[in-house]
Amino acid sequence: MSEEKLNPLVELVLARLREFYREPAIVFWVFGFPLLMALGLGAAFRSKPPELPRIGVVMVEESAESLELLEKLKAHPAAITEVYDRESADRALSRAKVDVLVLFDAQGYETVIDATQEKGARAQLEARDILQTAAGRKDPLRERHSRVTKPGSRYVDFLIPGILGMNIMGSSLWGVGYNLVVARKRKLLRRYGVTPMRRPHFLLSYFISRSLFLVLELGVLVAFGKLFFGMTVQGGLLSLVVISILGAAAFAGISLVIGARISNTETANGWTNLVQMPMWLLSGVFFTYERFPEFLHTPIRMLPLTALVDGLRGVYNDGLTLAGLLPEVLVLAVWGTVGFLIALRTFRWQ
Template identity: 30%
Template sequence: MRPKHVLVDLKGQARSFFRIKSNIFWVFAFPLLLIVIFGAIFSNMGSEMVTLNVQDLDEGPGSQQLLAAINGTGMVKIRFISPLADLEQHIKDNSLAHVMVVPANYSANLASNITAPVELRLDETVSTSGTVFNAVNGVVNAVNLQMAGGEQRVTIEVGSIVQKRFTFLDFFVPGIIGLTVMTTCVFNVQGTISRFRANGIFRKLATTPMTPFEWLLSRILWHLFISFLTLAVIMGFGVLLYGMNMSVNLPVVLMIVAGSAMFSALGMIVARFVKNEETASMAANAITFPMMFLSGTFFQLEMMPSYLQQVAAVLPLTYMSQGLRDAMVYDNLAGAYFNLAVVAAIAVVFVIAAVLITKWEEG
């Protein structure tokens, strides 16, 4: 491997990339438009069936009745957290947005006609928090009406999960960054390979001392640079126009590196198995479109039916977006590194496959 060859190709890409106007649109303008449009659409939504995570420390007849009633609203579904779990750590590790805690003496207090508070901890910047509060509040009011003629026997103590103050866009933007890295890398790489194969540039390069590995490495490095540029532009846009508050830390940097490599390699793999530029573009669309909509970029995963959540679990973008959110928004380093490990592992497999199957010479 000769670094000189990689540098020559990087220089060539740097010179030509920004001369193509469509590159500037797709890499910079498109994600900003998405932020403006989808940010406006989704920032006030909140009537979907969402998951409420419940730690029932009481486990008595009173709490079971309350939880069954909440479940029966059809607005939320309950997922139980073990009473033995460290709740703070569990919230952080799983990036939970809605949590309810039923205290240990809840049923006893009700039986003794003493006020029985339940703790509802919500991430108020997530659009579905309103739905959760309405569901729980509605049930609590009904219980109070039934048990004490409307007297406040059961009360709700609302707390916040998020330490910092974030807006909806703060949560939306990491997904857009992941999406842009994916589309930029997959489409540019597959487009370049298909075009170079069709117009004979590969045939020309194959007669030079440059190797396919050097060329592929240069392409991955270039898209890594573009991905960081995208990150900077999107964050700069968000901070200046929306006053967003985000952290860029080591896991974010590593996730961009691993994600760029993973999606660049995916573009190479797509280009290898299709005959021409048009088909390559269709194949890239077929791969990226499901990821765009099913990986939690525009919609939170828990809003989707469970079978779609299972699909999302096998999509690489899901881990990249979630990892970026964990690192940039939730300060959930355990979650960020777990997602990073998944993306890095996929990246290694994809890059090895891409290097093995990308050839310049023909049969």
């Protein structure tokens, strides 16, 4: 009776899967930790009504007119008004307890804002509008106001795709390259090297097993967002899966380069943190990278985490297809392909 011929790639993928589910700690960091982070940040930055501008009033010189305006200002529902003496008012403004100061004197009033506080300009306009209207101003045009809520406009809609992208990056870097280093340190790679398999089979097994778990991660986070925050994927689920797999491939390629030769876990730890920590800051996981100077936007868009997060948000919030995400797809494909080819040439068993 002839022995059954085993496929090296299939057997290696199965081995990677067994390594995963036999370690409960890994299961927590892949599935549990992202959910806890999403729940905590989603609760902290949950949707709530806009904050009313806080107006501090100082009566430099009192008059019947200024007292009347003060009462109308305090009664207006669109602002929160408190009266201070001058010293307390300056201190409240410097500590951001008020957004704008209104100083009443014999000539009328003066508004003062702190130029470093982003709420100051809006509060100044609001205070001016309330006071001028109270003094009898008539607007020449008739106004109508509406309130709408667009899909994807909440912070949690911005956050969940960012956390998903960050989790794909972290689990790919630590689950692929770092595991290679650990196996090399334990002399396991040398044993693999004498088995009847090719080097591409061995490296591809890490990526394929990572992609299989990625589908589960994606499903868990999408269901979590729907259940707890009422989020809906505006685009196609297939596009979401494809862009996620491309992201995993990009980071797997980078991770394979890190793990191709390093045999010291401390060195691997340093390189892995060096790769991921700048992208945590630059790539728009928790806040948009457009806050950085404009000349940095193009280099930041070339980072794999930026391309991944932009792609996920494009599908999740804007309903884009892969055709509409071609720049992001190309960036991720280049990172993954180049990383795998470099790792294939530089990899050593011991």
